[in-house]
Amino acid sequence: MRGLGKRRTGWRVFVSTYESAIDAKGRVSIPAPFRAALGGGTRIFLWSALDGSGCLEGGGEALMAMYRATLTRLPPQSPVRKALVSTIFAGSADLKMDETGRIKLTDELIKVAGLNGRVKFAGNIDSFQIWDPDKHAAFTTAMSETAAKPETLAALGEAYNDVLRQHELGHYPDLKLVEGGEG
Amino acid sequence: MRGLGKRRTGWRVFVSTYESAIDAKGRVSIPAPFRAALGGGTRIFLWSALDGSGCLEGGGEALMAMYRATLTRLPPQSPVRKALVSTIFAGSADLKMDETGRIKLTDELIKVAGLNGRVKFAGNIDSFQIWDPDKHAAFTTAMSETAAKPETLAALGEAYNDVLRQHELGHYPDLKLVEGGEG
DNA sequence: TGGGGTATCATGGGCGGCCATGGGCCTCAA
DNA sequence: TTGAGGCCCATGGCCGCCCATGATACCCCA
Structure with a gap:
């Protein structure tokens, strides 16, 4: 390519x-x-x-x-x-x-x-x-409505905090997430 | 061939x-x-x-x-x-x-x-x-119905997450956890 | 900051090779 | 001799490879 x-x-x-x-x-x-x-x-x-x-x-x-x-x-x-x-x-x-x-x-x-x-x-x-672009538009709309719901936001926040806590508490001691380069 | x-x-x-x-x-x-x-x-x-x-x-x-x-x-x-x-x-x-x-x-x-x-x-x-093509069509239909069931999707997702967690680092070599603190 | 140059990308189209399929011939066994 | 299987060649359609072009985004330099 x-x-x-x-x-x-x-x-x-x-x-x-x-x-x-x-x-x-x-x-x-x-x-x-x-x-x-x-x-x-x-x-x-x-x-x-x-x-x-x-x-x-x-x-x-x-x-x-x-x-x-x-x-x-x-x-x-x-x-x-x-x-x-x-x-x-x-x-x-x-x-x-x-x-x-x-x-x-x-x-x-x-x-x-x-x-x-x-x-x-x-x-x-x-x-x-x-x-199909039309179907996608409908899908996107539905998804953003769901995303805006308090339950969704709460679930995201909770899961996110879990991950954060795991990193902080040393489940992965002294490690952090970084982007790798090409090589 | x-x-x-x-x-x-x-x-x-x-x-x-x-x-x-x-x-x-x-x-x-x-x-x-x-x-x-x-x-x-x-x-x-x-x-x-x-x-x-x-x-x-x-x-x-x-x-x-x-x-x-x-x-x-x-x-x-x-x-x-x-x-x-x-x-x-x-x-x-x-x-x-x-x-x-x-x-x-x-x-x-x-x-x-x-x-x-x-x-x-x-x-x-x-x-x-x-x-036989007819039998296959019937089989495929039955299988996709099963596949679309919430239980099936849930089982797939769970198993997938297990694999992901296990290979978290190996399969995505570009997203790696590295040693080192803030510096 | 604006303009030109360049690299990258999306898209169109031609052509050769691969692949699915048909069929012929030879061999071997019944 | 006949039928079946193995081996080979033939063929047509389609896919993958290649070249070309225009548009756009990005970069560099003035």
Whole structure:
């Protein structure tokens, strides 16, 4: 892909939201910051979001490795595990980014997500989502309403304080979080 | 087989689902990504899925080596081990891929899986499944319904967080805890 | 602080190679 | 001899690779 430069030292997290177009061949440019978050990998996995929200969810090999490790913690023949393997592994498209950072969405993916012309890429920490812009707008509105609720804020504050306390109390003695550079 | 080039090197996992045809001679093309996941091996083992779901399950030599190692952990004469050896080892067809990446399914396999004309190859992480397309559609629907249940999502999230916590530092090398105080 | 230059990025389009599939020929066994 | 399986070549469609272009954001320098 075109050089990513050294913008935003590599911290492999999917942040922010970007819009891009689906061309006549069904190709979509992965936003450059997301390509950086993929850590140079060119293999993209995409599946229909489990919760039925109507978006696509996806990531690179690192994410799939995480899911693989996760699923092996569930009882092998349990309905839960089978459902997740079927949905995430069997259900995902295994796409390869081209040299300019694009992937070709399958008709199936376009259909289930109701995509048409333009898409929104939304960062989701370890993964990202692909939305139809209208659906995304509705989703965003609903989310910000929930976020503003006192319970939400309280839950955030509590969890945040837990983390803070753990660091302070020496659960991780003398350690602090920093951003790593490229090298 | 036709050169796979260097596409999708690394990471031998069976992901995604592909459809292909059974030709007049009973041959089926193994999807190219699955051939890559087989790591260049041309020997395919296939048996009727243990859970009675009506599909075939299979993989390459790596998978059988795993099963071999697994079964030797069970008491030699235990009914469990005998049943598994009988189903997986005695019950498998040992097929060889031809130069173009096809295998010939036995009549037995076609019959137990109810195959007819076209088949679906579904990735299953370390193994893959072969389905009649209609059965597969029904299975997929059932699985995505289960996957969308709050309990399932909760179980996934919990297991994921466990893995995250365990690998917190290892998997995100750019986000590291370092020694050192304020200075 | 403003303007020009440059690097990066999103997008369009052409082309070759890969892949799924069809089919022929040879060998071997019944 | 016939049918089945193994091996090979042929082919058409599609995917991935590549080049090109315009737009934009960023940087540097005046």
